[in-house]
Amino acid sequence: MTKLAAEMLDLIRSSERHMTAEEVFMLCKEKGIKISFASVYRILTNFVDDGIMRKVSIPGEPDRFDKTVRPHDHIFCSRCKKVCDIDIGDLTEMLEKKIGSRIDGYTLSVKYICPECRRLESSEAEDKKSV
Amino acid sequence: MTKLAAEMLDLIRSSERHMTAEEVFMLCKEKGIKISFASVYRILTNFVDDGIMRKVSIPGEPDRFDKTVRPHDHIFCSRCKKVCDIDIGDLTEMLEKKIGSRIDGYTLSVKYICPECRRLESSEAEDKKSV
DNA sequence: CTAAATGCAAACTATTTGCAACGAT
């Protein structure tokens, strides 16, 4: 593992966020890590290939990267675009039974408006009323 | 609905496949329907917006289009790339209970090797042995 | 000294858009 890779890993592991490649790149710059966009992509891809990170795909969104490898699912706020982990439990057995065949994995991603955004939305509605 | 849109709709409704925009475009050409790639995209997007079709996103794959609007999920063969419908039942209630919040939807997509591909793979393995 | 890692710019894939020409009412 190169110095740059180690720094990136650190940076991602010490964040709670599910960052896009661009966000990782930006955060590197903020932290004074000099790195190119191409290397960010290359190193993130390595992390995923090496199994120390997961790629999270949300329809219509750039890929995000997740330091948590343990099987779990994701929930996506369609307002603030934040992605969070959720733990639904393993559906593999249920799916294999329903499908009648071995499966190699699945992705479950849930869309909602997160509590903070919901609060913001209702306060905006209030604002409108009072105008 | 324009003539081109009606022809595309027909063509998609009379196929069992979950086609990408490119595949729809190709099929149009085969059937002698003169249409541009841009219009294929525009019309497909309209179909989705009008709720008469669904867009199916599989990580790392171009979007596919599904004539079946009724809630259901998808299974993807990582060998032949074919997408099929599966009916797992509605997980919304279970998810809302687990998450503790209203949700706006979810996508569940399962990855596997389809029976045909599995057969092909094992016959290839046989071939190797016998060489 | 060698091989791997990096930066840069260009390529690439999937998709969308601006705009002029076209076609139907």
Added chain:
DNA sequence: ATCGTTGCAAATAGTTTGCATTTAG
């Protein structure tokens, strides 16, 4: 005559790659 639809080519977004250069062992 007008307005929505189309085709084309260019733009865009996200990601990957070729290649010359730098870096580390």
